[in-house]
Amino acid sequence: MMEEDKIKSENPLKVNRRHFFSQLSVGIGSLALGSLLIPDLFKNSAGQIAQPTLGIPHFAPKAKRVIYLFQAGAPSQFETFDYKPILRERMGQDLPESIRKGQRLTNMTANQDKFPLMPPKVGFQQHGESRTWISDFFPHIAKIADEITVVRSMHTEAINHDPAITFFQTGSQISGRPSMGSWLSYGLGSENKNLPSFVVLTSRGKGNSQGLYSKLWSSGFLDSKHQGVLLRSGKDPVLYLNDPEGISRSDKRHLLDQVSSLNKLHHVETGDDEIESRIAQYEMAYRMQMSVPDVMDVSKEPESIIKLYGEDCQVPGTYAANALQARRLAENGVRFIQLYHQGWDQHGNLHDEMEGQAKDVDQASAALVMDLKQRGMLEDTLVIWGGEFGRGNYCQGKFDPNNYGRDHHPRAFSIWMAGGGIKPGLNYGQTDEFGYNVVENPVHINDFHATLMHTLGLDHEQLTYKYQGRRFRLTDVAGNVIKDLLA
Amino acid sequence: MVMNDSAPRDTFVLNRGEYDQPTDTVYAGTPASIYDFPDGLHKNRLGLAKWVTDTKNPLTARVFVNRIWGMVFGRGLVETAEDFGVQGSLPTHPELLDWLAVDFMEHDWDIKYLLRKIMLSATYQQSSELTPELKIADSENKLLARAPRFRMSGEMIRDYILASSGLLNREIGGPSVKPYQPAGLWEETNAGGNRGTLTKYIPDEGDKLYRRSLYTFWKRTLPPASMTIFDAPTRDFCEVRRQKTNTPLQALALQNDVQVLEAARVLSQQIVAEKDSPKDMVNDVFKSILVRSPSIDELELLESYYSNAWEEFNQNKENAEKLIAQGSYLQNESDPVKTAALMLTAQVIYNLDETITKE
Numbered sequence: 077m078m079e080e081d082k083i084k085s086e087n088p089l090k091v092n093r094r095h096f097f098s099q100l101s102v103g104i105g106s107l108a109l110g111s112l113l114i115p116d117l118f119k120n121s122a123g124q125i126a127q128p129t130l131g132i133p134h135f136a137p138k139a140k141r142v143i144y145l146f147q148a149g150a151p152s153q154f155e156t157f158d159y160k161p162i163l164r165e166r167m168g169q170d171l172p173e174s175i176r177k178g179q180r181l182t183n184m185t186a187n188q189d190k191f192p193l194m195p196p197k198v199g200f201q202q203h204g205e206s207r208t209w210i211s212d213f214f215p216h217i218a219k220i221a222d223e224i225t226v227v228r229s230m231h232t233e234a235i236n237h238d239p240a241i242t243f244f245q246t247g248s249q250i251s252g253r254p255s256m257g258s259w260l261s262y263g264l265g266s267e268n269k270n271l272p273s274f275v276v277l278t279s280r281g282k283g284n285s286q287g288l289y290s291k292l293w294s295s296g297f298l299d300s301k302h303q304g305v306l307l308r309s310g311k312d313p314v315l316y317l318n319d320p321e322g323i324s325r326s327d328k329r330h331l332l333d334q335v336s337s338l339n340k341l342h343h344v345e346t347g348d349d350e351i352e353s354r355i356a357q358y359e360m361a362y363r364m365q366m367s368v369p370d371v372m373d374v375s376k377e378p379e380s381i382i383k384l385y386g387e388d389c390q391v392p393g394t395y396a397a398n399a400l401q402a403r404r405l406a407e408n409g410v411r412f413i414q415l416y417h418q419g420w421d422q423h424g425n426l427h428d429e430m431e432g433q434a435k436d437v438d439q440a441s442a443a444l445v446m447d448l449k450q451r452g453m454l455e456d457t458l459v460i461w462g463g464e465f466g467r468g469n470y471c472q473g474k475f476d477p478n479n480y481g482r483d484h485h486p487r488a489f490s491i492w493m494a495g496g497g498i499k500p501g502l503n504y505g506q507t508d509e510f511g512y513n514v515v516e517n518p519v520h521i522n523d524f525h526a527t528l529m530h531t532l533g534l535d536h537e538q539l540t541y542k543y544q545g546r547r548f549r550l551t552d553v554a555g556n557v558i559k560d561l562l563a
Numbered sequence: 564m565v566m567n568d569s570a571p572r573d574t575f576v577l578n579r580g581e582y583d584q585p586t587d588t589v590y591a592g593t594p595a596s597i598y599d600f601p602d603g604l605h606k607n608r609l610g611l612a613k614w615v616t617d618t619k620n621p622l623t624a625r626v627f628v629n630r631i632w633g634m635v636f637g638r639g640l641v642e643t644a645e646d647f648g649v650q651g652s653l654p655t656h657p658e659l660l661d662w663l664a665v666d667f668m669e670h671d672w673d674i675k676y677l678l679r680k681i682m683l684s685a686t687y688q689q690s691s692e693l694t695p696e697l698k699i700a701d702s703e704n705k706l707l708a709r710a711p712r713f714r715m716s717g718e719m720i721r722d723y724i725l726a727s728s729g730l731l732n733r734e735i736g737g738p739s740v741k742p743y744q745p746a747g748l749w750e751e752t753n754a755g756g757n758r759g760t761l762t763k764y765i766p767d768e769g770d771k772l773y774r775r776s777l778y779t780f781w782k783r784t785l786p787p788a789s790m791t792i793f794d795a796p797t798r799d800f801c802e803v804r805r806q807k808t809n810t811p812l813q814a815l816a817l818q819n820d821v822q823v824l825e826a827a828r829v830l831s832q833q834i835v836a837e838k839d840s841p842k843d844m845v846n847d848v849f850k851s852i853l854v855r856s857p858s859i860d861e862l863e864l865l866e867s868y869y870s871n872a873w874e875e876f877n878q879n880k881e882n883a884e885k886l887i888a889q890g891s892y893l894q895n896e897s898d899p900v901k902t903a904a905l906m907l908t909a910q911v912i913y914n915l916d917e918t919i920t921k922e
Contacts, residue, residue, distance in 0.1 A: 180583075251799040280755055287754040289784035290791070291799050300794055300808045308751065315745050315788050316815040320824055322886030322903065327875065331818075334868045334911045341860060342917050347693035348712050353809050354916045361814035418755065545650025 132263055137533025138497025138563065139458040140267070142260065143402045143413045145441055147433075148241060149286050149420030150489070152467035152482050153511065155196045155430050157226050157490035159209040160511040163195035163469060167477065171470045175512045182235050184423065184472065185483040191470035193510070194480050197427040206501035213434035216442035217492075222501040223445055223454075224461075224494040225561060229505020229514040232465050232486045232521050237286040237421070240464035240486070243521055245292045247550045254296035254541075256525065257412035259550045260532065261302040262295075263539045268409030269360065270367035272305040275410050277398040281419030281436045283429035288416055297543040304414060307401070309393035313372045317365055328365075332358055371404050385443040388436075396440035403447050406457055420463055423472050424481035445494045454495035458531055462491025469511050488514045491524075497531035499563045522555030530557045571607075597622055616672075622647060624664035628677065629654075630803070632663070635681055637713035637807075637921070645803035655705045686710075691922040712922040714807045717793030718776035720919050721822065725773050727852045728826035729833065730892065732773040739780040740771040743821045743890075744787055752785055768891065772822075792816050817914050825890025827909035828902065832887075835897040835905055841869050844905055852912045865908055872904035 154160060171191040185191075199212040204221030217224070234240035239249035246253040254262070257274035266273040276293045293304025307313045319328055336355050343351040374389065377400065382389060388396035395417045402413045417437055422429050441461055448454040466489025467482035488507045494500065506516035519527075526536040529550065536555055540547035575585035593600045593611070598620045604610035615623055626647060633639035640660045643651035654660045663677070670676045681687055691710040701708060715723065725731035741764065749764040756762075761782055766772070779787055783798055792812045796802035817823055830851055838844045845865045849857045857865065876883040876899075883903035887894070912918060 278751055285755040287784060288752040290786065291784070291797055294797060300806050301810055305812070308747070310747070312745060314815065315792070315812070316819040319819060320886060320889055322882040322884070323907075324882070327872070327907070330868070330871065331907060331911055334864065335914045337864055338861060338911065339916050342915070346691060346712060346922065347695070347698060350712075350714075350809065351916045357809050357811045358814045358914070361811035361818070364811055364815070544646060545648075
């Protein structure tokens with residue numbers, strides 16, 4: 077190696093053929109072999125934190141990674157975490173104008189002349205020492221009431237799904253900004269070399285769904301290496317991951333060695349270092365072909381884990397399977413793991429649909445938190461559960477207690493968080509007695525982003541990217557860290 | 564889309580942006596700082612078009628010429644091709660930009676003329692070799708002392724692979740087509756149930772699979788993966804300058820996308836049918852894809868690679884049969900072992916940096 081370095085330093089571009097072949101066989105071949113024999117070779121050890129390329133972290137991080145359990149379609153706060161007995165007392169009566177204050181509505185209810193209050197059909201109990209109100213749809217989450225913090229005072233500006241979910245994911249209602257996961261990848265870099273730092277997993281319940289869009293995990297104006305990689309259930313978890321039939325692993329190795337040899341020759345000719353980078357990317361692709369199926373393969377999980385997440389976790393493509401997958405990805409150093417569960421848009425048939433949606437996610441969401449805890453990972457993994465806005469406290473359409481629905485509502489809704497530097501067992505923020513407006517400790521989406529970044533050691537005002545003449549941030553020109561939420 | 568100018572609607576400044584709180588009425592106009600709107604023009608779309616293309620407008624020709632330059636050289640004379648304002652960068656060669664812009668207008672805004680002018684220049688026809696001296700003096704090549712070297716766009720890469728294998732369908736115009744795409748992508752993210760034509764991706768058949776990427780059907784909420792992996796914009800918003808990243812997903816796409824595998828297979832079948840010796844076959848594949856003859860070293864490496872692959876497939880003919888089954892394009896009678904070995908050789912070449920790079 078020393079001789080090689082000498083030749084290189086004398087003339088970095090005139091590497092002779094013999095020399096480069098020897099470098100090749102020792103270099104790339106042994107690298108690949110090494111990573112095959114020792115799968116942990118590229119995995120991060122505890123002490124390794126991303127190099128502070130942007131002066132980062134700005135302060136000591138509590139969380140190293142995020143698992144975001146996004147409930148797409150917006151679950152109603154009135155059937156999940158915001159218990160309002162007055163809705164039963166005043167069932168069917170009109171929502172007082174003093175509460176609604178002429179608020180802008182979607183065109184689904186804007187023409188209603190009555191807004192009859194509608195209580196949840198599902199029961200509510202208080203749980204844990206925190207006495208957290210949780211509906212009976214979520215018996216498993218109820219059991220971890222003291223591990224989670226419920227925020228009941230979330231609010232947003234968007235009233236329709238696309239802008240609302242885009243706002244949550246990118247800090248702007250208009251598409252084109254980088255997703256949160258991309259910002260974190262940009263700010264914190266990768267914790268591993270075999271997997272992308274930002275991955276996305278999707279599942280769909282039987283409830284009324286809204287589509288998902290790849291812009292939600294786009295890197296916007298940031299370098300596209302920060303974009304989320306959609307991991308799919310089935311045999312091709314990453315697009316184009318599998319070799320065609322008829323090619324063995326050793327065939328593939330030979331093919332790549334050949335590509336590398338020829339690329340190296342061309343590198344010597346052109347002097348363009350981009351070619352070296354391409355060779356490195358081909359090696360990473362080769363490693364991903366091994367590491368991704370390995371991470372996705374839950375067959376080696378013990379019976380106790382299967383029981384914890386529920387039988388569904390063995391069915392690829394379910395929320396439970398994705399939740400278990402999320403833990404495995406977190407263990408393997410993925411920075412931001414974004415789950416979406418579709419089907420929470422209950423404009424009608426709310427009780428039955430929500431019951432089904434809750435069944436999909438309740439056990440596995442709680443299991444994930446407990447599983448992380450028993451592995452000692454909850455303290456540096458931030459778990460978030462929630463949708464893009466709330467639902468109205470009145471009935472959409474004709475009043476019918478047996479089959480009711482709720483329209484979109486941006487002014488107040490509930491989410492929960494756990495682990496990663498967030499105070500456990502806290503009930504944060506309050507809505508008025510009708511659950512319509514926030515009356516205490518409001519948390520805007522910008523505040524939520526600022527707080528999330530804070531747990532990861534990032535100052536939301538300092539992590540910027542200059543684009544089209546100005547510095548952009550995830551929180552743009554707003555956002556305050558909610559200190560009371562921090563452990 | 565049908566647009567109608569006959570009855571322009573009134574437009575207002577909205578109080579704090581609230582759509583139900585209109586205040587002052589506003590009227591159409593153009594920024595006076597660029598170039599005053601001539602009195603004789605009507606303030607409608609025709610007037611705007613005339614204002615934009617007036618030879619006195621200082622921006623239009625410069626911006627356009629710069630974009631063409633950027634496509635050809637990988638970077639515009641003004642690097643921020645989307646922004647000629649105060650936040651944009653200054654031109655590296657202002658006189659050249661001005662001259663090209665005027666020349667372009669004097670030749671009746673003829674794009675072919677402009678392209679020819681640029682491409683026949685001594686600057687464009689230089690070698691892209693990066694000597695140690697140049698690397699020190701001008702690593703970013705702002706001074707253009709060498710030809711550019713940059714990765715082609717996703718569309719260009721796909722078209723290039725189709726063209727070099729002889730598969731490209733050069734038909735012009737007509738409705739969009741649906742080439743190969745990994746199964747299930749649309750189904751996994753749509754809203755469930757039957758939502759019309761965008762619910763399920765059903766690839767086209769026959770000739771439509773080989774049309775230029777320009778004609779590829781584009782679902783904006785989930786654009787074609789083989790394009791976005793190579794930094795094609797999502798088309799949610801305007802993106803003048805594309806990124807040119809280098810990622811493992813690109814490596815996987817070039818290795819395993821059926822569009823590439825099929826091209827390698829079809830090209831190999833043609834050559835196996837025509838040539839006998841491994842040397843000739845390898846030489847032909849190389850020339851078809853890279854449009855140059857291989858060096859002695861390259862030929863030696865590829866020939867021995869081909870022979871090894873041939874040995875391997877000869878031991879396991881079933882694998883050869885499986886491999887050459889890629890794609891729906893008509894199979895020919897060529898020897899499967901030879902075809903499979905040559906197909907892998909073609910795959911090696913399709914995966915070279917040089918192949919997907921303009922140099």
